[in-house]
Amino acid sequence: MQKQITEANLRLLIDSLILKGQRVVGPRQSGTMVLYEPLASASDLVTDELPRRSIKEAFFPVCEDLLEYRKEGQQVELKDIDPARFPETVLFGVRPCDAAAVPVLDAVFSWDYKDQFFLARRAKTTIIGLACTTADDACFCTAVGLSPNDPKGSDLLLTPLVGGGFLVESQSEKGLSFLEAWKDRFSEPDGTKPLPLAQPAATPFDLKKIKAWLDDHFEDPAWDSIATRCVGCGACAFVCPACHCFDIVDEGSEKAGKRRKFWDACGFSKFTNHASGHNPRDLQHKRYRNRIMHKFKYYDDKFGQTLCTGCGRCIRVCPVGIDIAGVLEEIEKK
């Protein structure tokens, strides 16, 4: 279903949601940068900048408690975290490269093990995407089969119109019921043209060809040269909307503590370190190879999708200037 909404009505809608006690998260200025954070009012919403960190935190926080334990004498008390306490949330102004990563995460978190924490937050969240009209040098969504107005992952997709306002397209049942619940704020489309979409400079990759090379080049001297520079800081994985590796630890004492799940990254030297001391990925280029293999081969083998949406964040934050699009280009030429 297609509708239209004015800029003023969109802001009124956001304020009405907030006044109703609804948790609304969107891009907002936070210190020196724009981040997806809860909005205190519609005026917080920033619509012209890609947040520094991705939307995955809405479902998969940097760190979360899984359970609490307490021990007294021989008595052990365990307290579960109840996913029912997670609040209903509306995500506003989610960039298509972020929204597109959500179904990618869905696949892995509801695969052989159903991650109740991820899935409970997911079920309670409505994603309202916002098409991009600007791109920077690092953007490459168009190179990995997506686009600045890709609806993948959005329940509703907003496209900015010439002269203000947005075209609103529902993409799911959740999107439809949102339109229904707030129908007074929307109007029928009047044929106003959308603003020209962003045009990332990257040309589309032949992902099949790249995968075919990856399929039989686990051992190749190219890995050493591709990843010589990598310092293993893990920043790429943390800002990535699709990276989802985590670790689980118990923190506290023998008397009381918490079990926590937190982000991990395959770039870290201890990521695959065995208790024996053996590390199958003992050198940095083997760890970087895993990053590329997981995104463009293993994930595709398992779920038929690519684990990269071309948001370009890893390129922007890399302290040594590793450009994943450049790496893919190099592989494609082989």
Next chain:
Amino acid sequence: MVEQTPRPSGNTAWHLVRAMHLAGRCAGCGECERVCPMDIPLNLLNRKMAKELKELFNSEAGFEVRDTGPLTSYREDDDQSFIR
């Protein structure tokens, strides 16, 4: 207790340990601050430590190739007023 999860206590502990470890060693190139993906002003701590070292030992890191640094050497006339 130092936690390994990325929460305020573990993050604070890490930054304090790093600042102490770099005291007398950090030459102030500012690279850590430049690459930080979250704009953390790491140099606030590093330059604070450098100022302390300058005041306590009249020492500045990065000027001598073989500088051992005041925190890894001992001299009879070192300021000991902080020992109480």
